[in-house]
Every structure is written in C-alpha cells, then in structure tokens.
C-alpha cells in the first residue's frame with residue numbers, strides 16, 4: 001500500500017463531476033494535485049477551497065485537445081512540484097445519435113477528447129515515470145466501454161477503444177514499474193447528461209426516422225437515475241488504485257455497474273442486443 005501524501009497527481013476534467021470529487025478526495029488524502037479543465041473560474045474556486053495557501057494545489061486551465069495546453073499543463077506541474085507521480089485521465093463527454101446521422105467530424109471530435117488527447121497527455125508523462133521506475137496512470141473508462149447501446153454508439157466506442165489502450169499500455173509499462181488501470185463507472189450523477197444533451201442537440205433534433213426512439217432512450221436514462229451513484233463513489237476507486245502496490249486491471253462501481261458487467265459476461269450477445277434494442 002502506498003501513501004498518497006506528497007504524491008503529485010494530475011487530474012483532467014476536474015471542474016465538475018468525477019474529476020472534481022477525485023481532486024477533493026486526493027487533496028484531503030495529502031496528495032499534491034494539479035487540476036485541469038477548460039473553465040478557469042471553476043478550477044480556481046476548487047483550488048482555493050482545497051488549499052487556500054496554494055502550496056499543494058495547482059489549477060491550470062486548458063483544453064485537453066490542444067497540444068499547447070497539454071504541454072503547458074505538464075510543464076506547470078513540473079515547475080511547481082518537480083515531478084509527476086500520477087495521471088488521472090478523466091476528461092470526457094458523450095455524443096448521442098445514430099451512426100447514420102452523426103457527422104464523422106463530430107465523431108472524430110469525441111474521439112479527440114476521450115481518446116487521442118488522453119493518449120497524447122499520457123505520452124508526455126510516461127517518460128519521466130518510466131525512467132524513475134514508478135508512477136501510475138488511471139484511465140476513467142465506463143461500463144459503456146463493454147456494453148454499447150444504440151444512440152450512444154459514438155461515446156461507447158471511444159470507451160471501448162480505451163479498454164484496449166489501457167490493457168496494451170499496462171503490459172508495455174509493467175516492466176518499468178509504471179502501473180496502469182481502468183475505472184469503469186456506471187451511471188453517476190454529474191453534469192455528464194446535460195453536457196451530452198447540449199453537444200448532441202442539433203443531431204437529436206434532426207434525427208429523422210430515429211426520432212421516435214429517443215423518448216424511450218431518455219426514459220431509460222431517467223430510470224438509471226434511480227440507482228445512480230455519486231462522483232465520490234468513483235473518486236474512492238481512483239484513490240484505491242493510486243494507493244495499491246499492484247492495482248487491479250479494472251475497478252468497477254458502483255454496484256449496478258458490477259451487475260451490468262456481470263450480465264455482459266453471462267449473457268450471449270443476442271440476449272444483450274435484445275435488452276439494449278431500440279424501442280418506440
């Protein structure tokens with residue numbers, strides 16, 4: 001078991017939801033946290049709340065999809081704390097809509113945020129960790145990385161790809177003492193749904209023949225709310241992964257996430273397609 005005290009951890013997407021809860025938990029556990037997202041006001045308020053002295057929390061506003069912003073983030077973390085021990089790749093969002101209709105450019109953008117930028121940022125911190133023979137990368141995946149649902153296909157495919165990236169990277173970095181793991185949250189009460197609705201509004205409004213299916217899709221999301229988890233449920237898993245000497249390959253939570261993943265493991269693909277099918 002490793003103590004969090006003094007560890008320097010970068011957390012992306014820390015202006016809301018899971019990232020914000022993770023920053024709170026890790027800072028309270030004694031870590032020195034570097035928080036990033038696009039909204040500077042949110043980040044600065046959080047930094048002030050976590051450490052009014054500014055000694056142990058650094059807020060660096062930026063867009064994860066910008067190469068310059070990613071480099072600025074890593075440089076600022078090193079300039080202030082001298083090292084990076086952990087990276088929590090959490091920033092992400094979801095695009096809704098049928099594959100037939102979502103413009104490829106919109107799909108590319110979702111992959112850019114959820115996957116390519118995550119890889120690019122990881123590439124910036126890995127050399128230091130590999131040379132030191134110590135470090136931890138925690139990727140925030142999703143149950144959607146195992147179970148793709150119609151009308152959520154774009155987002156779900158970004159998280160499916162992240163499963164493979166995580167496994168490959170985990171194997172590549174293991175000989176160098178760098179730990180890599182994936183957290184799979186189920187449905188968590190954050191700004192995620194509002195952000196997905198906002199970014200997908202135009203597509204959903206022009207869904208044509210798919211329009212009748214949205215009512216049931218949204219009703220499904222509402223049903224999920226009844227057993228949704230809180231951001232700190234996932235922050236706790238991130239903390240556990242960072243503190244483990246040998247983190248598990250996957251951490252799933254809360255309980256309903258484990259249940260859905262069990263169904264995925266248990267049921268034949270045809271049964272799963274039946275459960276997730278489009279309904280009017």
Ligand SMILES: NC(=O)c1ccc[n+]([C@@H]2O[C@H](COP(=O)([O-])OP(=O)(O)OC[C@H]3O[C@@H](n4cnc5c(N)ncnc54)[C@H](OP(=O)(O)O)[C@@H]3O)[C@@H](O)[C@H]2O)c1
Pocket residue numbers: 012013014015016017018019036037038039062063064065090091092093094113140141142143184185186187188189190191192193195
């Ligand atoms: N909530 C769920 O049910 C759920 C379930 C499974 C997985 N997840 C995953 O958990 C992660 C966090 O989601 P959340 O639920 O906490 O959603 P959220 O409340 O909407 O937070 C998303 C965070 O990502 C940041 N972000 C988005 N695009 C960014 C960009 N281009 N550059 C920098 N930061 C960006 C946002 O900050 P700014 O807008 O300020 O940039 C925000 O801090 C995501 O990877 C999501 O896929 C969530």
